[in-house]
Amino acid sequence: MYTPEYMRHFTTPQNTGEMENPDAVEDVHYKGEGCFDRIRIFARRDGDKIAKINYLLRGCSGTIAACSAMSELASGLTLDQAAAVQGEDVARALGGVPERKRHSVDLAAEALRTVASKLKDAT
Amino acid sequence: MSDKVIYFDNNDTTPLVEPVLQAMIPYFTVHYGNPASLHQLGLEAEEAVSEARAAIAGYLGASPEELIFTGSATEANNLAILGAAGMASPRKRHLVTSKIEHSAVLNPMKRLEKSGFKVTYLEVDREGFVDPDDLRKALTDETLLVSLAHGNHEIGTLQDLQALGAVCRERGVLFHSDAPQSFSKVPLDVGQVPVDLVSINAHKLHGPKGIGALYVRRGVKLQKIMEGAPQESNLRPGTENVPGAVGFAEAARIAFQDMTADMTRVSALRDRLIDRLLEIPHTHVNGPRGERRLATNADITFKYIEGEAILMHLSMRGVCVSSGSACSSKSLTPSNVLTAIGLKHEDAHGSIRFSFSKLNTFEEVDEAAEKVKEVVELLRSMTAFVPQIHSETEGEGEVFYKKKKEEF
Numbered sequence: 001m002y003t004p005e006y007m008r009h010f011t012t013p014q015n016t017g018e019m020e021n022p023d024a025v026e027d028v029h030y031k032g033e034g035c036f037d038r039i040r041i042f043a044r045r046d047g048d049k050i051a052k053i054n055y056l057l058r059g060c061s062g063t064i065a066a067c068s069a070m071s072e073l074a075s076g077l078t079l080d081q082a083a084a085v086q087g088e089d090v091a092r093a094l095g096g097v098p099e100r101k102r103h104s105v106d107l108a109a110e111a112l113r114t115v116a117s118k119l120k121d122a123t
Numbered sequence: 124m125s126d127k128v129i130y131f132d133n134n135d136t137t138p139l140v141e142p143v144l145q146a147m148i149p150y151f152t153v154h155y156g157n158p159a160s161l162h163q164l165g166l167e168a169e170e171a172v173s174e175a176r177a178a179i180a181g182y183l184g185a186s187p188e189e190l191i192f193t194g195s196a197t198e199a200n201n202l203a204i205l206g207a208a209g210m211a212s213p214r215k216r217h218l219v220t221s222k223i224e225h226s227a228v229l230n231p232m233k234r235l236e237k238s239g240f241k242v243t244y245l246e247v248d249r250e251g252f253v254d255p256d257d258l259r260k261a262l263t264d265e266t267l268l269v270s271l272a273h274g275n276h277e278i279g280t281l282q283d284l285q286a287l288g289a290v291c292r293e294r295g296v297l298f299h300s301d302a303p304q305s306f307s308k309v310p311l312d313v314g315q316v317p318v319d320l321v322s323i324n325a326h327k328l329h330g331p332k333g334i335g336a337l338y339v340r341r342g343v344k345l346q347k348i349m350e351g352a353p354q355e356s357n358l359r360p361g362t363e364n365v366p367g368a369v370g371f372a373e374a375a376r377i378a379f380q381d382m383t384a385d386m387t388r389v390s391a392l393r394d395r396l397i398d399r400l401l402e403i404p405h406t407h408v409n410g411p412r413g414e415r416r417l418a419t420n421a422d423i424t425f426k427y428i429e430g431e432a433i434l435m436h437l438s439m440r441g442v443c444v445s446s447g448s449a450c451s452s453k454s455l456t457p458s459n460v461l462t463a464i465g466l467k468h469e470d471a472h473g474s475i476r477f478s479f480s481k482l483n484t485f486e487e488v489d490e491a492a493e494k495v496k497e498v499v500e501l502l503r504s505m506t507a508f509v510p511q512i513h514s515e516t517e518g519e520g521e522v523f524y525k526k527k528k529e530e531f
Contacts, residue, residue, distance in 0.1 A: 011436075011439065016504070016505040017504075017505065033456075036472055037429075055505075056506060058428065058506045059429055059432070061429075061432045061435045063429075064432060
C-alpha cells in the first residue's frame, strides 16, 4: 500500500535533526482539524541556492517520509524554485502517496516554501 | 516485516486454533446440508446448529432459544438497538449509551436520531467508567433502551453491568451490552446480571470470523432488521452459518475450560508489559489498572510522537498492535474513546493498544517491550516536542497546542 520510496524514507529518513548555525529556521503546522503534525525546518543557503535542509517534526509515517524526500529534492534548487515546490512534487519523489497522506506532502512542501521565502526576503 | 510475528492485536481479532478448524471442516465437506432441508444432511446440519446454540447459550447462563446467531457482533448490536427501536411504542423514543462505545453501537444510535429518536451519550470518568448515578439521572419515562459495552475495545474498562443493569431494571428499561471483548474472559451470567440483550462473537476467542450471536432475554420483543425466511426465531433470515456455529461453540468450549487460570496468566502478561513500558519517560496508561480492566488489554500513550508511526515501525519489527491515532484513518479524527476519557487530541494520536490472548508468552512481552523502547527513542530523536530534547521546553509545546486548539 506504500511505495518502496515511501518506506525507504520513512524507515531511514534523511537530514533529520537540528542544524547548527542555519541561515533560516521556520515552524509550520497542519492547519486542518484533528491532526497535530508540525515541522521545524532549518535551511542553509549557498548563494541563491538551497545548500542543505534539516528538520525536526512531530508526525505520522507520511510526514516523516515527506520531510525526508523534501529535504533531498530541495538540495541544489534555487530559492525561487524551492519557493514554488508543491505537495505534488513531494508526492512524486515518494512514488505517490495514498489520499490520507496528502496532508503530509502538502505540509512538507509548505515548510520548504516558507523557509525559502524567508531566505529570499533576507537577500 | 520480520519473519517471527508477535501478535498483540487480539482485541481486533484472534488466530483460529487448530481444534476449532478441525471441528468446522466436516461441516464444509461432509455435513454440508442446509439446516432448513428436511433430508438427512439437512437434519445433521440442524442438529449441529442446535448443539452449538445450546452450548454457547449455556456459557451465558441462558436458554438455547434465547440465543440468535448473527454474522457478527456488529450485526448483533444492530439487531438489538434497531430491533428494539422497531418495536418501540411512540412514547418510548429515547435511548442511552456512552461516549466510549464502539461504532457498531454509536452508528445505529445515530441512525435512530435521524428518524426522530433522542439519544443521550453519557460521559465517562478518566478510566472510562459510567457512573450508575449518571445513568439513573439520564433515564426518563420515554427511555426505551440503554446500551453500554461490558469491556471497552480500546482501553479495556470493564463496566459494572450488575449496578448499571439494576438501574435499568428499576425503571423498566431494556439493557443491552456489547460484550465481544469480555465474553470468555470474565464471567457473565444472565441469570445473575440484569441484562436483556448481549452481543458476542467467535473471532475474539480463537474462533472463526463471520459469526456472532445476540442473547435476547425471553419476552424481549425485537423487530428483525432484514427480510427473508424465518430462520433464527424469525429474527435473522438467511441460511445458518453451520461451520461457523460449530466453530464458535468449540472455541467457547476451549476458552471456558480454563478461563480463570488463562485470564490470570494473561493479566500478568498485560501488567508486565505495562510496567515495562511505563519505564519510558512521558508515557501513561489509558484506562484502569487491575481487575476492573480486561486481562487482554493494555493501552499506552507515548507523548510527543505519532501512534501510526510507532505502529508501522513495530510492524516492521514483527510486532502487531493497534493505534488510537487518527493518522491510521482517513478522517484524521482521533479516537472517541481516548478523547472521552480526557486525553488531549495530540496525546490520543500517540496511543497504542497492545492486546493479548492466552497464546502469548512472557518472552514475547519482554521482546516487544524492548522493540517499543527502541522505536519510541528513534521517533523522539527526530521530534521537536520532547522536553529537554532539542532545547524545546514543555512550555513551548503547550503554547503550540493551545494556539492550535484556538484555531477551531
